Amino acid sequence: MIKFGTDGWRAVIARQFTFENLAIVVKAIGRYLQENSKNDGVFIGYDNRFMSEDFAHESARVLGAMGHKAVISSEAVPTPVTAFMVTKLGMSGALMITASHNPAQYNGIKFIPEYGCPADSGITGQIEKHLKSIIETGNHDTGQVPCHDDSISYADDFDDYIKKVLSLFDLALIRESGLKVSADMMNGSALHIFPAILKNHLKMDPVIINGCRDPLFGGKLPDPSGKNLDLLRKTMKENDSDIGLALDGDADRFGVIDKKGVFLNPNNVISMCLHYLLKTRKYDSDDKVVRSVATTHLLDSICLKNNIRLEEKPVGFKYIGKEMLDGNVIIGGEESGGLSIKGHIPEKDGLLAHIMLLEIQSYLVKEYGSFYLSDYLEKIYAEYGTFYNTRLDMEIPENKKMEVIRYFYGRLGAKIDGVEVVELIDIDGAKIVFDNGSWILARASGTEPIIRCYIESGDKSFFNRLKDFTGNAIKDICG
Numbered sequence: 001m002i003k004f005g006t007d008g009w010r011a012v013i014a015r016q017f018t019f020e021n022l023a024i025v026v027k028a029i030g031r032y033l034q035e036n037s038k039n040d041g042v043f044i045g046y047d048n049r050f051m052s053e054d055f056a057h058e059s060a061r062v063l064g065a066m067g068h069k070a071v072i073s074s075e076a077v078p079t080p081v082t083a084f085m086v087t088k089l090g091m092s093g094a095l096m097i098t099a100s101h102n103p104a105q106y107n108g109i110k111f112i113p114e115y116g117c118p119a120d121s122g123i124t125g126q127i128e129k130h131l132k133s134i135i136e137t138g139n140h141d142t143g144q145v146p147c148h149d150d151s152i153s154y155a156d157d158f159d160d161y162i163k164k165v166l167s168l169f170d171l172a173l174i175r176e177s178g179l180k181v182s183a184d185m186m187n188g189s190a191l192h193i194f195p196a197i198l199k200n201h202l203k204m205d206p207v208i209i210n211g212c213r214d215p216l217f218g219g220k221l222p223d224p225s226g227k228n229l230d231l232l233r234k235t236m237k238e239n240d241s242d243i244g245l246a247l248d249g250d251a252d253r254f255g256v257i258d259k260k261g262v263f264l265n266p267n268n269v270i271s272m273c274l275h276y277l278l279k280t281r282k283y284d285s286d287d288k289v290v291r292s293v294a295t296t297h298l299l300d301s302i303c304l305k306n307n308i309r310l311e312e313k314p315v316g317f318k319y320i321g322k323e324m325l326d327g328n329v330i331i332g333g334e335e336s337g338g339l340s341i342k343g344h345i346p347e348k349d350g351l352l353a354h355i356m357l358l359e360i361q362s363y364l365v366k367e368y369g370s371f372y373l374s375d376y377l378e379k380i381y382a383e384y385g386t387f388y389n390t391r392l393d394m395e396i397p398e399n400k401k402m403e404v405i406r407y408f409y410g411r412l413g414a415k416i417d418g419v420e421v422v423e424l425i426d427i428d429g430a431k432i433v434f435d436n437g438s439w440i441l442a443r444a445s446g447t448e449p450i451i452r453c454y455i456e457s458g459d460k461s462f463f464n465r466l467k468d469f470t471g472n473a474i475k476d477i478c479g
Contacts, residue, residue, distance in 0.1 A: 287330050
């Protein structure tokens, strides 16, 4: 019932996510730290979900009983702030109590190593090994083990994170823009820090919605996708806002709507940010761009024209973050809403993305007047080509997953409407690339009976054809 995977462990509160099961997971992490760190302590952050602060304190107690010192955040904080704090304090790692953008009945725990990016499979594999041992031996009774009072302390100063993220942008440009901003905090962990950045540091007067703690998230999913931002659109219209910004439950993912009411999906936002950075910043000859295998090839076109190297990695920001540790990644991005840039922590950061979007919109106002993010995207399309993309999540029987993946593996050399599959990429699922640059990626979910299919093409008619082909092929396979 407990599996510590890429993004840690998430489960339904009171059913699987209990104090007892949490203690087992934390004990496994504690054993990993005993074997692999200098015992410099653990920072613990948490989000606004039901009992998250109590789960954080229980985690600190378990670690304290094992001889690890813990520093707990004094309030709910975003995941990127937790990642920053572990590097700032020079600690052995961090725990983040969060279920990110999952429904309200879930909670979870992430482990962040000392370098501040998601734990890779080598680390999570060791934690799972300890987890299995603890469960099999039954040696997980931490209820009677005391910890010393001096093993737990608290942190309430996150100004260094704010200074760090703001140092990457043109603050004068943003402050002088006069932008009207609406921001949806989605009742998440950024509801204090992000409005403070907007008001106190960027000198804005934002309209904040869903800016109080609600463990039920107003009955909605705390995911800043277009379908969940109707209230933000309404608020923008009522206040004549130039830009609308939204953050998920732990603020590592972003959502944005421009003045025209257009939702910019993460693929387009990442591409827009890369184009803007290359036009306004200077980079070294060995700098590169890193994206996941499921992320738009518009990034590839931008890199090709600007003589920038691009690397493709499996889905998961841990692969991108690992590349960022060398300090030469201009931008790292994934289509699900993860983004970070050179000079920042190697962890996806929704607050960073929004400050960058504010700079871009401020630049557009200064240069062109009434010119907004969707206009800027059209300008980018005119230079690099238009890219249509989508993701299809199809529920299928568990025993059909590999049959679907094998089907796409066998498409090399096949044709659809005369367009040939010329490349197969198998770093994560099966990605087939056509001779016109279009592509399909089929990946099996590791936790649900779902196949995720990512589709992209520069030809709208062929894009629609690929969507039909993909859906029909999977339906045929699964009967």
